[in-house]
Amino acid sequence: MRIVTWNVNSLNARLGRVERWLQTFEPDVLCLQETKLADDAFPALTFEALGYETFHHGQGQWNGVAILSRVGIENPIGGFGDGGNPDPDARIAWATCGGVRVASCYVPNGRSLDHEHYQYKLRWLDRLAADLDGQCTPADDVVVCGDFNIAPDDRDVYDPAKFATETHASAAEREKIQTLLDWGLVDVFREHHDDGGLYSWWDYRGGNFHKKLGMRIDLLLTTRSVADRVAVTLVDRNERKGPKDDPPSDHAPVLIDGTR
DNA sequence: ATGGTCGTTTGACGA
Secondary structure, eight states: OEEEEEEOSOHHHHHHHHHHHHHHHOOSEEEEEOOOOOGGGSOHHHHHTTTOEEEEEOOSSSOOEEEEESSOOEEEEESOSSSSSOOSSOOEEEEEETTEEEEEEEOOOOOSTTSHHHHHHHHHHHHHHHHHHHHOOTTSOEEEEEEOSOOSSGGGBSOHHHHTTSTTSOHHHHHHHHHHHHHTEEEHHHHHOOOSOOOSEEOSGGGTTTTTOEEOOEEEEEEHHHHTTEEEEEEOGGGGOOOTTSOOOSBOOEEEEEOO
């Protein structure tokens, strides 16, 4: 299975790129974040023509997540599947694809450590962990992926000192990732690459991409059974490049691939 | 080490 996560920062703005990327890489499952579309504006037919079933959970203007699959989509859920109050933001979609329970997540940014949105982010991650535990066991084939807006450790940021007072690298956020790992998920890209400087997001401003100033915040967290079958993990940095008339997302796709 | 950039939109705001 080849499974990919990609924050596209508007699917309208990125549709041509996504179509070309699907044809080049032929993933079995593609999880998208920040589609910024309402459900009735999601281009399902475009993806169907390329051989993909889709499930989109959107709200318009902001947020929006999707799962594209050419190995089936079963039991889709838009939002948390815990039966609690609906999240007003469209930030998570679940579906079972080829026997793997998949979540496409767009974790709240947090904005700043003293902002209410940061508390929302921490609570959102608690709810994700509970939702995961309610739907799956660590013995299942599970992939929880997406834009976590968290760099799991200091190798994943270009300047740890700078981020000591900012979101994305705080101890509280990293503890939420650790909770998911303790439950039984594996940061499978990190399992394959020890080096720092391997990022998935670069700020549009200041030429940060070309200066190699980024963060690894797009993660594929898988159960052990999935991680043991993964042979290749990569970030498609080339997709972060491109001309002004066909600009890239500020995130690159992150891919895992393995046997079966 | 910061922002000077994007995308939503047509004035800011979010990332």
